[in-house]
Amino acid sequence: MKFKCIKNDLQELVQHANNFTTTKNINTVLQNLFIEAEGNTITIKSTNLQTAFTGKFETEIIESGTTTVPAKKLLEILKELPDGNIIDAEFTGSKLVIKSGKSIFTLSTISPEYFPTVSEIVPEYFIRLKSDVFKSMLEKVNFCISNDHSKVEYTGGHIKVFGNKIELSAADFQKIAIAESKFDEEFSDEFTINVPKKTVNELIKLLDYSEYVEIETDKKQALFKINNITIYTKLIEKYIQSLSKLFDIQPKITVSIHKESFLNSVKRVSTLTSDITHAAVFSFNTDKLDIYSLETEYGQGYESIEGITYEGEPIEIILNTKHVIEVMNHINTEYFTMKMIGRKNPVLFYPDEDWYKYLLTPISIERRI
Structure with missing residues (x-):
């Protein structure tokens, strides 16, 4: 040679x-x-x-x-x-x-x-979509993929194709992300595959190399074809069921907040949260939001945000500030909406874009008086 x-x-x-x-x-x-x-x-x-x-x-x-x-x-x-x-x-x-x-x-x-050869794929399903769209969707959900292999179905990103839609979703045990897009055509065959996190990470790096990506799968393996590059992966053959249904709620509380103001406040309060729980109280009232950390050996942090748009009864809910910051870092819009039922129920985050959304579970902690 x-x-x-x-x-x-x-x-x-x-x-x-x-x-x-x-x-x-x-x-x-x-x-x-x-x-x-x-x-x-x-x-x-x-x-x-x-x-x-x-x-x-x-x-x-x-x-x-x-x-x-x-x-x-x-x-x-x-x-x-x-x-x-x-x-x-x-x-x-x-x-x-x-x-x-x-x-x-x-x-x-x-x-x-x-040098080993990989298994041949006889594709049962095939889709083609724009690489930039697919990359954006992967980036929106990737941080929610779990690293805990005790439940293997949580260690991948789910790709679901149905009708003229593609849905990407991921979850660990505390947060969920869903991103959606539409095809120009409708696919008669519906399918779901669960792609390992390492493969998702590599796809994000490679998707800039072509205008389109082609995906072929037999639901046990998949090929991602990106111009002159082909990625083969074995798939996770377990799935998390019905993640999207967790967003189907009738909220009792709805609040619209300026993202940067909220993010910066949470970051400042998080400096004095517990290294284990990262917990802070989010206290919503008719025209303002108070955020404060639970008392720790280091002290306590407090912030107040005024001028929020709020509908519903006052509520206090405890959230992991680390997870809140992660969600905010993936929201691109100036404003976002939070929807809640009660202090023990999940909190939904909706950007002022309709193609991705997030869910965080609250922390159950008995507060010190």
């Missing part, structure tokens, strides 16, 4: 491919990248057996061939070379020799016959 390419073209794919390798498996080939030179195309693959990356770019191929090389070391080499440099790469039978300018590097290889 022998090829010539521009350093930036190779580094871009190697950088993304490196995120799909693993050092946690005794099979060292999983730390390597599979490199194939054929025709006028370089193909780079990587996998950790749960997810896999395939990327391609065109360049000058002098001699066809395949090999595998350590992903991390190849990436470190490429990062140190100047942008725009020409790279000459040649596989000598046991080593990959990389030359650029006055630099020469020799990388150890493992035979490509040991």
Whole structure:
């Protein structure tokens, strides 16, 4: 194998491919990248057996061939070379020799016959949507995906397609996020898949590479095709049921608040909340909102926001300020609406945009008098 390419073209794919390798498996080939030179195309693959990356770019191929090389070391080499440099790469039978300018590097290889192949997908379902729309939806829900693997269904982002709609949702045990969009056409086959958090994180990084993303799935595995890049992932085969129904309430209290004023107040009060609960009291009245932390060993913080638009009886509710700040950081509108039933019921957050929404559960704490 022998090829010539521009350093930036190779580094871009190697950088993304490196995120799909693993050092946690005794099979060292999983730390390597599979490199194939054929025709006028370089193909780079990587996998950790749960997810896999395939990327391609065109360049000058002098001699066809395949090999595998350590992903991390190849990436470190490429990062140190100047942008725009020409790279000459040649596989000598046991080593990959990389030359650029006055630099020469020799990388150890493992035979490509040991590199695992991912399972074939016979797609039962297919959708195509704009990458920027899909990325925005993923970003709105990603922070609500749980890291607690005791309930595996909470460790992924749900993608649900029904009619002419796509719904993304995620939940841990204290917060829920839902984002929705519409297709130009209606799909006759409804389906739901649960995509692991690591895959969601990588998709967010890659979706800028193409105007559209294509998704193929058999509900056990999925392919995400983004221009010259294909992401394979195994899916979580358990689901959280009926998250959207939790938003179907008849609120007794509705309040509209200026987002930045609210966010800044919560941030200031949060400096004196408990390191464990991050709890603060949100006391709503007809024309103002008082926010104060529960007494801690450090003291207590207090803020008051006037000029809110409020409907309903006065209410005090205790929320985790860390979670409130997370929700606020994902709301893009100047104002948002909170809807509540009572102090022990979930609080709903609606931006002045109708395509995403959030839910937070209150904290049950007996307050000190």
